[in-house]
Amino acid sequence: MNKCLITGAAGFIGFHFAIEMLKNDFHVIGIDNINSYYDKRLKESRIQEIEKFKDKNNSLWNFFRGNIEDDNFLDAIISKYKPKYIVHLAAQAGVRYSIENPKAYINSNIVGFSNIIDLCVKYNIDHFIYASSSSVYGGNTKIPFSEDDPVNHPVSLYAATKRSNELIAHSYSHIHGLPCTGIRFFTVYGPWGRPDMAPIIFANAITNKKPLKIFNNGNMFRDFTYIDDVIKIMFQLVNKKPEKKDKLIQNSADPSKSWAPYRIFNIGNGTSIALLDFINLLEKELGIEANKVFENMQLGDVERTFADTKSIKSNINIKPETSLKEGLKKFVNWYKYYYLN
Numbered sequence: 001m002n003k004c005l006i007t008g009a010a011g012f013i014g015f016h017f018a019i020e021m022l023k024n025d026f027h028v029i030g031i032d033n034i035n036s037y038y039d040k041r042l043k044e045s046r047i048q049e050i051e052k053f054k055d056k057n058n059s060l061w062n063f064f065r066g067n068i069e070d071d072n073f074l075d076a077i078i079s080k081y082k083p084k085y086i087v088h089l090a091a092q093a094g095v096r097y098s099i100e101n102p103k104a105y106i107n108s109n110i111v112g113f114s115n116i117i118d119l120c121v122k123y124n125i126d127h128f129i130y131a132s133s134s135s136v137y138g139g140n141t142k143i144p145f146s147e148d149d150p151v152n153h154p155v156s157l158y159a160a161t162k163r164s165n166e167l168i169a170h171s172y173s174h175i176h177g178l179p180c181t182g183i184r185f186f187t188v189y190g191p192w193g194r195p196d197m198a199p200i201i202f203a204n205a206i207t208n209k210k211p212l213k214i215f216n217n218g219n220m221f222r223d224f225t226y227i228d229d230v231i232k233i234m235f236q237l238v239n240k241k242p243e244k245k246d247k248l249i250q251n252s253a254d255p256s257k258s259w260a261p262y263r264i265f266n267i268g269n270g271t272s273i274a275l276l277d278f279i280n281l282l283e284k285e286l287g288i289e290a291n292k293v294f295e296n297m298q299l300g301d302v303e304r305t306f307a308d309t310k311s312i313k314s315n316i317n318i319k320p321e322t323s324l325k326e327g328l329k330k331f332v333n334w335y336k337y338y339y340l341n
């Protein structure tokens, strides 16, 4: 049975991905420090859901609480289980919090990342997959955002740490031949989502009849990507590790055009939705009108995200398909079950 280690397994994407891997008969080893960046009870509930799934299906699942900054902790787990794959999702997420608490980003996203990638080399991991972010496109205005575009102007420390991860991974891929796939996620939403992101913040404001702050006076657009679509693509990517190529293709800024076994993909829906349209749909699903308050743009934020999905489509022949209406319906069903019961 193939083993896969998932960091950030109590997180939104890690939780869904762990269940998908268990469904597909992988032995999954999860790591998470269950930190208090957002409500720990949600992270604990996700772990309980994985445990329930494991018990029902006799799956192989081991979970460890600890910090990825602690390389002895990681080494002990990786040397014991010798996973074939490492899917690295643990990180300090969030754009705005990186202004308040920059250290958390350096510790988890730089020190933690470098510990994990070092151990990938030490234990000869077959394929290292890690989370980057659409935020690396920073101040870019050309849309849609393509992997081919230069990404040299991050507007938050969070984005800078994610871009650093991509660059560190390239050097390891070149020096050690480590197959690395980086994923630039675009605003992932759905059941068991993150309370620091728009869908839950907005749903809380709407259901509690509190003011719903809309930044940049509503002139904001996001490429909302439904979690099941993301997980489907990630699963396909696991078994498709990048190969070495003969040479660098010089006339392309696409990081995947390297000689190294290395590539980066956008995972986004490929549509840029106006935040006000998003809120409108959410109001309809919840059956309550929002009390909208318009505010200025926040530091570190970008006005628009929009993924070019050609590269992922041409590599694995699938792209996200779930419409926002369909995805929000499923999100609201879960929100009611989890928060309003």
Ligand SMILES: NC(=O)c1ccc[n+]([C@@H]2O[C@H](COP(=O)([O-])OP(=O)(O)OC[C@H]3O[C@@H](n4cnc5c(N)ncnc54)[C@H](O)[C@@H]3O)[C@@H](O)[C@H]2O)c1
Binding pocket: 007, 008, 009, 010, 011, 012, 013, 014, 031, 032, 033, 034, 035, 043, 066, 067, 068, 069, 088, 089, 090, 091, 092, 093, 094, 107, 108, 112, 131, 132, 133, 134, 184, 185, 186, 187, 188, 189, 194
């Ligand atoms: N959800 C999105 O829309 C989105 C968009 C772009 C990028 N990403 C990236 O995808 C990955 C997963 O995101 P998510 O939405 O599931 O976030 P999440 O915050 O729900 O999950 C991250 C998990 O990592 C854990 N963690 C953080 N620092 C740790 C540390 N030092 N040691 C051990 N565990 C630690 C947290 O407790 C959390 O459970 C992250 O790397 C994030 O930056 C997510």
